[in-house]
Amino acid sequence: MAETRPRYVGRSIPPIYGQQIVTGRARFVADLTLPGMLHLAVVRSPHAHARLRTVDLSPAAGARGVVRVLAGDDVARHIEQIPHRVDPALSGGRHADVHPLARRKVIYAGQPVAAVAAESREDARAAAALVRVEYEPLRVVLDGEEALRPDAPRVIDAWPDNVLHRGRIAHGDVEGAFRAAPHRVHATIRLHRYSTQPIETRAYVAVHSTADDLLTLYATTQNPHQLRHQLAGALRRPENRIRVIVPNLGGAFGLKMIGHPEESLVCLLAILTGRPVKWVEDRDECLIITGREQVHHVEVAFSSGGRVSAFRDRFVANVGAPYATPGWGMAPLTAATLPCGYDVQAVEIAYTLAVTNKGPWTASRGYGKEASNIVMERVMDLVARALGMDPVEVRRRNLIPAGAFPYRTATGLEIDSGDYHATLSHVLDLGGYSRWRAEQARASGAGRLLGVGIACELTPEGGSLPRSLVAGYDTSTVRVDPSGEVTVLTGVTSPGGGSETGIAQVVADELGIPVERIRVIQGDTDLCPYGFGNYSGRSMIAGGGSAALAARDVRQKMALVAAALLQVAADRLVFADARISVDGSAERSAAFADVAYATYTRAYELASVVEPPLEATRTYRPPTIRHTPDEHGRLNPYPTYSNAAYLAVVEVDPETAVVRVLHLAASHDCGVAVNPSMIEGQLRGAAAMGLGAALGEEVRYAPDGSRLTTSFRDYVMPRAGDLPKIVVGHRATPSPNTLMGNKGGGEAGVGGVAAAVMNAVADALAPLGVNVLELPLTPPTLWARLPGKPP
């Protein structure tokens, strides 16, 4: 068969659409203005838990510019409920009906209660303020563990308790290991509620064309095809009469997964009014939907040498009010990912997902796996401290040995490959571990609180959930037109991370053409093959894989035509530099474009050996995902597993308790990197997110359940100047389980960096006798725990 010479894969070329973005020419949903367009404003409940007595729309209905107003009962005539992206009931949990607008009662502050469509955004907002809602406030429940008490207020009236889902994973002789172990530690680790906050908030524009009854939704979404399916279910209309288009996205991080009420609201209003309807979320609204908040009661058994023999975790995840996006699914994956990259086969994990009157969870980068890493890395440091050992040494005694892959974890994950010991050693060198330890000793003599933190990280990627439209496979079409230009249509999307560039690099190499000749089209359900969008670091695994397969099929056709043209056996042809040549010789070659043209124009003679057009559609389905339980009832929802290790150095101001991160280093192994600089960009962004999660980002509530965090004033994200220089190193252990040996690079860093910073702060405060088991480490919370404060 013909061969190609790789030229792009592995190179850090700039993003193919980067110039559009940096010059401000790229267009986003919020930029879209259509003739006759209306604007939606959503009336939201100020109460976290209340009966809805009356919703009086009349003052708003008569206000300036108002075209249509809706309350929950109006919407219910058209939309019975929003189908869940992944229904908890499918895996033994409970189903909650989720409506676009509340009916009978509200269960979180910010829940949509009424909708107003008007001629302008200002008119819509002014009218929304006129809607009169009579609430009868109910007792709220805000804490996950309190929600599980028998006397707790019930979030869903029809449920016997506040449990959305629960599960237990047990493997090995946990009891025996604890009995036999000379040491054990137990701790309660509390992870807080946070959010992802992309620069671009959510936005939707819906258009209903009566001529052909086509509903078009321009959406900030990660999953256009599944949104189409979900809207078909919600609006009870044929799926093929809905088109979802995703323009550029300004970040997503899980927030833009599907199931949000505003998606179906703009569609319904567009159908009812016959006019386009637009909604753009503001920052306050963007802070309603959250992620993570869980309490882990962990216990480990270990030897005097620091070898962990058993791990136990009982945790409660406070998933907030039930919601149709797949946020709740994070907590079971926290359980499945434990005990991360450590060789511990006696494991018992029990988890409960409690519903409360806090804002709902949606998917948040890391998708629960970041929590596993934070918990496990904190535990490893607790073991080190209990034994007076170096935390690095404790990790070395427990990490899965490099020779043990493929390695089936106690929870059933089938880890494909890696060298965790090498990754750890790499980051110690990169970050200057021994140098910083010496610096720490010097600083300690001067009364400074310097801390060094280490964290390893396991990031399962490319995941697929059984019996759901969360798939591990995806599909791409590669099309060569008669002039030899190439269009790639793919089912994966890009939230701004640049999968289009990686896919173009892969296809350029397969076809031996410059990347500039490739156009990649994503995010249009009428144009692209059925696909699943972006999540779980999958875009280059499944999207890149399927594009490579499709390009190979096209190349095979072109090789047959070129073979006829050049009168040579196809297997002697080389695709390079936009030419197809015999053994790479310029004398006996044809231009790529000429062969393409010949394929279309000489279909009855020279090119009759192939079937026109020059187009192929292929699916790549990573082979090792296992949705049938093994003998212990365990699944393997991921094809491949990235790993990383981090070193953080912090200094805590003993007076203000402000934590300054002095240094951060990462060694990252996500297998073959198609575009290393873009992978590195992902990691740096994730590191900033992890640092923010550890030190400040938190969505907080008043005791009555109203939200205290309403803007970037209160949601304390790190700014560029707050970040240290981040030293990033790459290792590449190819995955045997993916087409290109890549492992997914979109999520690593959030949990690992949060854990490294947490461990570093704990290390800094250890001389004061302060233990650190809770996030976030904001100055006031840390300060309250510092000893020796004046009364």
Next chain:
Amino acid sequence: MTGLAYLAPRTVEEALNALGTYAPEATVLAGGQDVVPLMNQGRLTPSRLIDISHLSPLAVIADSGVVAIGPLVSHADLARHPVVRRRVPLLAEAAAQIGGGIQVRNRGTLGGSACAANPAYDLPVGLVAAEAVFILRTRRETRRVPASSFFLGAGHTARQPDELLVGIEIPPPPTGSGAGYAKLKFTEGGVTIAAAACTVTLQEDGTCATARVAIGGVTEIPLRLADVEQALAGSLITDAVLADAARRAQAGVVEPINDALAGGDYRRAMAGVMVRRALAHAAVRARGGDGRK
């Protein structure tokens, strides 16, 4: 934004007339760093905006013994203007630390910051410590209000709706003085949690002749700390004296702000820490150093 009228008077007199006619429904617009975000959030809904941003007589800095600074002088100009840096360095330093980026410092004005009276702003506390005098005019009369009685509450000042702030006068501290401004925020662009502004004047023998100390961000209005000032007068600025000043500063905090970012206890304690740090810087500068570690 229904029925919003925009006025752009060409002279100060026209502005005063407009204010006299349309107060209290009118809002004065200068650099727009406070008014515009509030309008965007729907927390301020004026029926008239009187835009004074182009009234150049209000953007002048003059030094005739007393330093007179026009209300339209931007934060960026305050931070770099040679007269401000030399004669009232406290204000230059406070202005340089205003967060939100150079765009905010280029647009935001001294007068706007003062009249907004947001507890988290940097300039009000600096103005109180610097013993500034605010010159307020209506179309009929002019009055002078000392900073100590200008700030009345969060977002609330002694300025009447028909009055325009036309100038701020600051008596420069005598030679042998040093200024210090210390503030605590949690991120580069974060809001002020606690801030302290001070000027320390030392005698030849190193003892403190006078000190002016104020804290901001901790309570609804900037607080002048007379107790701290009196304790410093006549003392050598030693670590023990600074620690005592910090304790007195904390004791002077009544009803600290308690919000989602930081509780009252923390803010009160940080007032002490910031006072100590600002005084330490100021003392070094008064001795001729630059005050930086």
